[in-house]
Amino acid sequence: xxxxxxxxxxxxxxxxxxxxxxxxxxxxxxxxxxxxxxxxxxxxxxxxxxxxxxxxxxxxxxxxxxxxxxxxxxxxxxxxxxxxxxxxxxxxxxxxxxxxxxxxxxxxxxxxxxxxxxxxxxxxxxxxxxxxxxxxxxxxxxxxxxxxxxxxxxxxxxxxxxxxxxxxxxxxxxxxxxxxxxxxxxxxxxxxxxxxxxxxxxxxxxxxxxxxxxxxxxxxxxxxxxxxxxxxxxxxxxxxxxxxxxxxxxxxxxxxxxxxxxxxxxxxxxxxxxxxxxxxxxxxxxxxxxxxxxxxxxxxxxxxxxxxxxxxxxxxxxxxxxxxxxxxxxxxxxxxxxxxxxxxxxxxxxxxxxxxxxxxxxxxxxxxxxxxxxxxxxxxxxxxx
Numbered sequence: 001x002x003x004x005x006x007x008x009x010x011x012x013x014x015x016x017x018x019x020x021x022x023x024x025x026x027x028x029x030x031x032x033x034x035x036x037x038x039x040x041x042x043x044x045x046x047x048x049x050x051x052x053x054x055x056x057x058x059x060x061x062x063x064x065x066x067x068x069x070x071x072x073x074x075x076x077x078x079x080x081x082x083x084x085x086x087x088x089x090x091x092x093x094x095x096x097x098x099x100x101x102x103x104x105x106x107x108x109x110x111x112x113x114x115x116x117x118x119x120x121x122x123x124x125x126x127x128x129x130x131x132x133x134x135x136x137x138x139x140x141x142x143x144x145x146x147x148x149x150x151x152x153x154x155x156x157x158x159x160x161x162x163x164x165x166x167x168x169x170x171x172x173x174x175x176x177x178x179x180x181x182x183x184x185x186x187x188x189x190x191x192x193x194x195x196x197x198x199x200x201x202x203x204x205x206x207x208x209x210x211x212x213x214x215x216x217x218x219x220x221x222x223x224x225x226x227x228x229x230x231x232x233x234x235x236x237x238x239x240x241x242x243x244x245x246x247x248x249x250x251x252x253x254x255x256x257x258x259x260x261x262x263x264x265x266x267x268x269x270x271x272x273x274x275x276x277x278x279x280x281x282x283x284x285x286x287x288x289x290x291x292x293x294x295x296x297x298x299x300x301x302x303x304x305x306x307x308x309x310x311x312x313x314x315x316x317x318x319x320x321x322x323x324x325x326x327x328x329x330x331x332x333x334x335x336x337x338x339x340x341x342x343x344x345x346x347x348x349x350x351x352x353x354x355x356x357x358x359x360x361x362x363x364x365x366x367x368x369x370x371x372x373x374x375x376x377x378x379x380x381x382x383x384x385x
Contacts, residue, residue: 027059028068045071066113073121075109100150101131101143106187107179114182116263126175130158147183150194166201173198208324210333221320225287228316231296231309233284235330236337238275239352242313242327246306249293253277262353273353339367 027033027043034042043055045068053071057064070077095101104127112120131143136157155176163169177195184190210218215236222228234245244262252260259274277285291297296304304312310327317325335348343351345360354360 028065030072031055031059031068047072050074062113069112069117069120070109072117073108073112073124075112077112095131095143098146098148099144100147101141103147103183103189104128104131104143104179106189107182110187111179111182115178122171123175123178126172127179129162130172130176133158133162148190152194152196152198155195155198167204170200173200207326207328207332209336210325210329212337214322214325215333218317218320218322218325222316224284225289227289227296227312228319230284230288230290231313231316231327232330233281234295235327236334237278237281237284239331239334240273241331242310243306244273245296245327246304246309247294249291249295251293256282271353271355273351275351335363336366339363340370 030045030047032044032046034044036042043059045053045055055064055067055071057067067077095105104124107127108120108124114120115123131141133142134140135142135145142158155173158176159169159172163172173195177193177198180190180193180195184193215232218232219229222232231245234240234248238245238248238258240248240260241262244260247263248258248260252258256277257274258277259272261272285295289297291301291303294303296309298304298308313327317323331352335352338348338351343364345357345364348354348360348363349357352359
């Protein structure tokens with residue numbers, strides 16, 4: 001007998017199909033590697049106050065990400081092609097097929113992983129609140145009503161009843177619109193999105209847009225070569241959101257260009273931003289202190305978390321006596337500067353990763369109004385020059 005036939009199989013062959021995580025491959029937040037006493041590979045998702053969930057898919061796959069997203073939302077994970085009954089909400093209410101609650105359950109289960117987990121969680125909270133609300137006749141919960149019968153007037157009715165402020169009302173419409181868009185474009189459960197045509201309510205300017213004077217004031221406080229100055233230049237000369245600023249590094253830089261897919265669009269539009277590195281930004285990077293895998297690093301040379309970077313930016317702005325300024329306002333300042341310098345809507349969309357004209361047209365129209373006012377003010381004089 002060949003002695004090699006008696007050699008036991010490699011350990012990896014008897015540990016199951018899922019690989020053991022390598023040190024350089026981080027698992028999603030809440031996921032842990034927990035082998036049993038026989039050495040079989042197991043992964044669990046854990047959240048405070050909830051039972052742990054055994055994960056069956058292979059780490060690093062889209063199916064694993066979707067399974068983790070379902071576990072995070074507290075809903076059953078169903079493999080593609082399988083069907084199961086859908087329960088919505090903390091009360092575990094089962095809605096009949098064709099009802100609004102049933103659609104929310106389908107969206108919650110089947111669209112998990114199509115957007116960031118936080119975005120999906122915020123949408124689901126609003127949608128489940130809508131399902132639990134009582135209709136205008138005071139008899140049935142809205143979750144029991146047929147979603148195919150919903151019209152624009154029903155959406156605005158829900159919006160105005162559940163929320164008081166314009167911004168909060170807009171959030172209700174956005175959550176419903178996202179679900180109905182999925183029902184139309186992906187699930188083929190509906191022909192028309194009833195939210196189409198509902199104009200967004202004016203809710204103010206949002207984050208304060210930095211002025212050029214405030215940029216100078218910040219620069220006077222934080223000299224070249226400081227982390228604060230580097231953060232300012234990255235924000236101003238890339239237009240990145242804070243989530244992207246926290247991860248952008250030299251691996252995204254090549255031949256004078258930055259190419260990166262922002263986290264916000266990675267699971268939605270999938271838009272990849274590719275922009276040239278302006279001389280001002282390159283100079284700021286050269287002056288440092290810039291890291292490698294992430295340009296912005298802590299005092300200990302570690303990457304910032306998104307929350308940590310936001311808190312540090314808050315301190316840097318406060319030190320410059322700019323308590324009303326923020327990182328997002330810096331993104332708006334860059335868009336304003338570009339529009340006033342003549343950038344078109346298409347160019348702004350390419351720079352900032354926007355997929356619709358709506359946001360870009362806001363800045364171009366604002367810039368055009370300023371230019372028209374500058375040219376038209378002379379007509380207020382008694383004798384125009």
